[in-house]
Amino acid sequence: MLSKKTLLIFPTQRAIRGYLDEQKSLNTLLPSYMTIDDFLKKSIYFKNKIYCDEEQRTLLLSEAVKTVDIKKLGISSNFTKFLSQSEYIYRFFLEISSEDIEIKDIKTKDTYEFYLEHLSILNEVLENYKKLLEINNFVDRVNLRENYIINQDFVELFENITIYFEGYFTKLEFEIINKISQNVNLNIEFYSNIYNQKSLQIFKDYNLDLKLNYKYIFNLSKKILEYSDSITKINENIDIKAFASRLNQISYIKHSIVSCANKGINPENIAVVLPDENFAKELELFDNEKYFNFAMGKNILNKNLYQKANVIYNFLLEDDIKNIENLEFLKVSREFVEENIKLSWNKQCSEDKFTQIAEYIKYDEIDNELIEKYDELIFKLKVVLFSCNFELKLKDVYKIFLQKLSKITLDDINSGKITVMGVLETRLINFDAVIICDFNDEYIPKISTKDKFLSTKLKSLSELPTKFDRENLQKYYYKRLIDNSKYVFISFVNSQNSQISRFANELFDKKIDLKTNDEAYKDILYKNNILYYSDEIIEDNIDLTKISWSASSLKRYLDCRRKFYLENILKIKKHSISVIPENFELGSVIHKILEELIKSQDKTVENLDNLFLKYKKTNPFLILDLEVYREKLYKFLEFEETRSNIKTIDLEKVFATNFNGISINGIIDRVDLNNDIYELIDYKTSKNLTIDTDKTYENSHDFQLEFYYIGAKELYKASNIKAYYFSLYDNLLKEEVTLDKKLELLSSIFDEIKEVSKTKINFVKTDDKSICEYCNFKIICNR
Structure with a gap:
């Protein structure tokens, strides 16, 4: 019978739960138990020093590199970039210190100058x-060896200790365990196979x-x-x-679960x-059936609280339309962000x-678990960031805050009975059935960040774990599992870009x-419902003579009655917050530039450049096209000089009148008076502008200039009128x-x-299906 004087040490908490489940049917006194990480922490203490938090560690590392040219290591000195890259440096330091290796010793082993x-x-x-x-009285795993003391009071609570060894002990960890074994009877239970021989080298001194x-x-x-x-x-x-x-592996996972259930x-x-x-x-x-519970917890990236924090950060980086719309969608006050965050963004941050x-980010959150973990994070960050005089800018503090916030996970409670876990969580657990997906080269083995600075050869010479050793350890875990x-049940992706793991x-x-x-299991994941398109006949009693027609609405009607009905009668509009410009946006900006240019009567290159600079900010995706047209409008200025004796009398002139008993309306881009001739001009940015001829006009659907003509006759009570397209692309x-x-044709229409x-x-x-190619209603019409 085991007693409280016996301590069992497991690799994970889940392994402990597995052990306790096995003991439920036994009438026995249970021993003490804990994980190996907890055991190593409780077995040592530090004199007049405290353990360094992860956040403090990052800040100290950023301080440590300030006087060093780390760019030669391929690592940025920029604080926000260093936040994500500092892990490479720390893991290297951790590895060599844990294996009791000095950097100067590594140098002597290398036969190449490349690493020096x-x-x-x-x-x-x-x-x-x-x-x-x-200086800060901190202990980290990097300087642990110089500072730790065995906690005899804790160790002597037990008479027998058994460690279930699944993995790898560093030299430092084994040193601590060895010292403990001198005061208490300590056993190590382990398995030996071809893949964990490197891990078992810790026993080499015992023959x-x-x-x-x-x-x-x-x-x-x-x-x-x-x-x-x-x-x-x-x-x-x-x-x-x-x-x-x-x-599609998910289909197979579900199929395998049902197969296991059928086996009892x-x-x-x-x-x-x-x-x-x-x-x-x-x-x-x-997981529609609620099969799963997730051992790793559920991330909060889709939670409102994180989304608010993230959109604030994105808006501060770039206040474009997409981020502004997202602020409104998440009900984040733009005024608060600009007044309380943006103005202080590059200033030192106070607590x-x-x-x-x-508090602003949290104020409307209702998930109690998330609030509790959020408050804990904020409290911890305050202690770390504002108790050691680090003098950080608000943008740096916010970056740390957002990075730590993204790592919060919520416990997956009240979920399914089938546990989803990573391979490390499986250590020392026996399953009736295990389903492993993604058995591919890119995931098995995982690439370690500890191998960034040293080659495999150099690691081998220095007696550090190599990439080969780490791969073997992962194979050990999978083999034991x-x-x-x-x-x-194993699944993997076999495609042009993925192949089964070489293991x-x-x-x-x-x-x-x-x-x-994929075909064999597709019905599990995707319901096999075939969608049939119904080609509906749309008929309606509508008096089109009561409509005030523009040239564009008439063209739409003549091109496709269905499109006219959907857009002009039902008023269905395209919905999009995309920053990618619509087809009409370039022409609209050019029209505005030309209107202001001519209205100002300052037709100089300098004024034109200033106008382009003004409108360039409206949409960054238009910058290249606008630059192309700026060059073309230089030639437009030259063309305008040839018409210096011609007077521009109107720009963007609105009209509304009747023609053949039907109301029409429009806006004339430009009206020039050339002696007694009224010249109507419609600007076009199209690269392929064509005008109707005697052979083609009968099939035309474009009556823009005819509308201009009818409107000008009404506005100016004139008959001597000419109508032109001005091709800005060709000048x-x-x-x-x-x-x-075409006026006769319009009357007959x-x-x-x-x-x-x-x-x-x-x-x-x-x-004519060519009209459908860029139509907003292409899907509705099944074209």
Whole structure:
């Protein structure tokens, strides 16, 4: 019988829960238990020093690199960029300190000069960082060896300690464990297979004859093997399927769950393992049956609180229309952001200012768990950022705040019975069934950030864990997981860009079929509902003679009656907040520039440049096109000089009149008086402007200049009128040579409109499908 004097140490909390579940049916006194991380923390203490928080560590590192040229390491000295890149430096420092390696020792082992400068820079940063830790009375894992003391009071609470060893002990960790074993009986239980031999080198000083595929219990206190047994288990129930689409693996996951349930497997003994834990977001989206609970928690990136914090940051970086619209959508006061954040963005941040912003972001949040974790984060950041005189700008504080906020996860409670977890969470747990997706090269093995500064050769020479060692450790985890499960289901993506992990042929004896299975499982994920298009006949009693027609609405009617009905009768408008410009936007801006240019009577290059600079800010996506047209309008200025004797009498002139008994309206771009001739000009930015001829006018749907002519006759009571298109692309004035004939054609079209208005009008779709190519109603009409 175990007692409270016995301590069991597990790799994870989930492994502890698994152990406790197994003991429920036993009538016995349970031992004490904890995770290896908790055990190592409680087993040591520091004299007159405190442990350095992650946020404090980042700030101290940023301070440590200020006098060092870290750009040579490929790392930015910019604070916000350094926030995300500092992890590379810290992981390197952590690795060498944990393995008791000095940077100067690494230099002597290298036969190339390539690393010398980089290592010298890193050594300088490390020395600066350690000095800052000392000045602030901080202990970090980087300087742990020089500061830790074994906590005898804690250790002596136990008579026996058993560590379930699943993974890798650094030299520092094993040093601590070894010291503890001198005061209490300490056993280490571990497994030996081909993939974890690097991890077992910690026992090399004890001359153990360790064989492959064995379970061992080693008494570290007595330095003897107390137990050994061979492991011969081979899992025969392995199913492996390939898919062309990553999402379609979810179909297979669901199918496998149902298959397990039909075998009588308890859902609580089924696990879905994600080599890439980010895939949990997609899995959650398709969890309509509520199968899953997520061991990694649920991120808050779609929560209103984070969205508000993020959109404020995006708006401060760029106050474009998209970010302004998002502020309004999330009900964030633009006035508050500009007055309380933007004005202080590049100034030193006070604790009061940070509190004000944090409270504003939180004020309408209703999720109690999120509020609690948010408040905890804010409290922690205040202590870290404002208690050590770091003198940070508001923009830097906000960047740290947003980065930490994005990492908050909420517990997945009241969810399904099937646990979704990463591979590290599976250590020392036995499952009835395990489903592993994404068994691809890009996810298995994971690429370590610890390998950024040293080559594999150099690491090997320095006796540091290499990339090969880390890959083997991951293979060890997967092999243990697969061997300890009764049923295993594997899926992977097989496509042009993805292929099955190269480990697969080592881990699985069976030949792997690379044929994709998307079709076989597609009905699970996507309901097999076929959409049938109904080609509806739209007829309505509408008197079109009561409408005031513009040239564009008439063209729409003549091009396609259905389009006219949807846009002009039903008033259906295209909805978009995209910053990508619509087709008409360039022409609209050019028209405004020309109107102001001519109205000012200052037709100089300087004035034209100033106008382009003014309108360039309206949409950044138009900058290139506007630059092209600025060059073209220089030629327009030259053309205007040739017409210096001609007077411009009106710009953007509005008219409304009648023609053949039907109301028409429009806006004339420009009216010039050339002696006694009224010249009507319509600006065009099109690259392919054509005018009607005697051979083509009968099929024309464009009556813009005819509308101008009719309007000008009414406005100016004149008959001597000419109408022109001005091609801004070609800098040419093109006269409407078929004006009289097109006026007759327009009159006959209005006669037809009067006639069709007497009965139900059939708003048919056009037969010319080229018109549909860029139509907003293309999908509605199934074109």
